[in-house]
Amino acid sequence: MTNRAFYENLDAIDPLSPLRSEFHLPPDTIYLDGNSLGIMPLAAPIRAKQVMLQEWGDDLIASWNKADWINLPMRLGNKIAPLIGAGQDETVVCDSTSLNLYKVLYSAIQIARKRHPARRKIVSEKTNFPTDLYIAQSLCAQFDMSLELVDGEAIDSIINDDLAVLLLTHVNYRSGAIYDMAQITSQAHAHNALVIWDLCHSAGSIPVDLCGCQADFAVGCTYKFLNGGPGSPAFVWVHPQHVDQITQPLTGWMGHATPFAFETDYQPAAGIRSYLCGTPSILAMSVLESSLDVFLKAQGYGGMPAIYKKAQTLTSLFIQLAEKECAGFGLSLVSPRDPEKRASQVSLSHPEGAYAIIQALIAQGVVGDYREPGVLRFGFTPLYLRYTDVWDAVMQLKSVLQGEAWRSDTFSAKQTVT
Ligand SMILES: Cc1ncc(COP(=O)(O)O)c(C=O)c1O
Structure with a gap:
């Protein structure tokens, strides 16, 4: 060397x-900064041009059906699924990591309160990415929960019968250190606590096995190792056993069971589609699809x-x-x-x-x-x-x-x- x-x-x-x-x-x-913003795939501008000139430019509103824009969030979720060890139709692409974290932490708090009304503790790690901590602080204030921040090495010691929800970033943004997802999740489950994993620095970077680890919730961004482009939309995954238990808090029309029935009352869609909120960002999602297709190609290597x-x-x-x-x-x-x-x-x-x-x-x-x-x-x-x-x-x-x-x-x- x-x-x-x-x-x-x-x-x-x-x-x-x-x-x-x-x-x-x-x-x-x-x-050497693909952990912050990935490099542009050559297919991305070609796809963007096609969407702009043909699908938007010529076909306009017809493209929601003709180009299947309406199913982009689920289609992209299914392309991310093999990278994070999720089953088909369990992941959806929408909003930002921060917003998706708000949705899943809200859901986790509601499930934890049903299980153990007296448990008040959410735990995260001191050097977790700040947006995760800020979102947790907001929900703690709303639901009279407390947020405890511990050192990375001390996570084991706080997993006990007081814990409601553990919120961790799988790969630390500052150090690149990886948590043992399988071990921590099973330890938390032994105490009937829930675990949320932020996969921002894991997706497309290291193999992840959400289903194998029986994780509860996961969120992540697509603009780092997935090369989806600046501010490209995030993803959210919820274990099938939880997904229909709680209605996530941002009950927009795209998460409705029948958005085009234009009903007055909210009725969540079945499954992960209910974690959608508003109209998907089609340009950004189309570009992201061309990046995810590089990972499909990578399967051959x-x-x-x-x-x-x-x-x-x-x-x-x-x-x-x-x-x-x-x-x-x-x-x-x-x-x-x-x-x-x-x-x-x-x-x-x-x-x-x-x-x-x-x-x-x-x-x-x-x-x-x-x-x-x-x-x-x-x-x-x-x-x-x-x-x-x-x-x-x-x-x-x-x-x-x-x-x-x-x-x-x-x-x-x-x-x-x-
Ligand atoms: C671990 C982690 N979570 C969340 C985010 C940011 O979330 P958002 O895409 O909502 O800005 C980052 C951004 O670098 C991150 O590293």
Whole structure:
């Protein structure tokens, strides 16, 4: 692993390498930020043009039936299902992760109250993504519940007979650490508590088995490892045993049993369709479909297990090479060292210059991002990254550190989005 030829050899035998040609790759860029916004598939603008000029432009309102726009949320849910271990017709694409989390946490609270009216505790983790915590705070206030935030390592110790709902993000956004979904879910179920999994950093990144783990609820976004485009709609999954027990709180017409009967009273659709609220965003969903079709193609190359295996190798090589080449410059590893405990991301910290180092690196064509406090994040998307990208990225990182380019004032002024 000490010279570029080693990485070139790995690229030459990489079974996933043909999938790189599915993406629009910006020139002179090594893109290590697919954990924030995935690269655009080449099929996406073609599909967008078709939807705009033909389906919207020429066919207009007829396209709800003719192009089957009306069933896009369920069709896309079924394309995401194999990536998250869900059965058919159990997942629907709609709204944002934040909104879908609101729906499922509301449902989980109602089920928990039916089971154990005295239980008041929702638990999450201190470094969970803030939107999850904000949504939980809102619902706690409405339903007189309390939100307890614990350290990641302490989750085991809070699973007891006081727990109503456990709300966790499967892969931590800051460190890339993975929770053991099967073990935590079964431990929570042993105490008759419910578990919600946020899959934002898992879907399309690591194999997930919601049904096998008997999870209760899951939500996730599609703009990161699923490459659905900026702000592309999210997904929601509810275990079939819960889905018709509770009416989710955002009772819009698209979740009605018969939306085109225009009835006065709300009657939820059966199954996951009831988690829809308003009119689906057809342009965004159509573009997302072309991204999900790349994952269908990837099944012919080993699917999610092969994708995750390559991610583990890419991230392990990045860690080893960065620790060797950039030793003595103040970087330390934030992500788990064990590849089985790490998703497709490597996070490093730096005591004084994390933000500026990322900015200086971006100026040299290696795109990562920054997260508070002091974390440099690098996402590794096996569908379009090469092993030589690992070598080249580390060499650029070394040159930024050695030459102290990051100390220039141009790199320290924080922009709105980091
Ligand atoms: C774990 C997690 N949950 C939720 C979100 C954001 O949700 P939304 O798409 O509603 O903005 C993110 C965004 O990065 C995330 O990392």
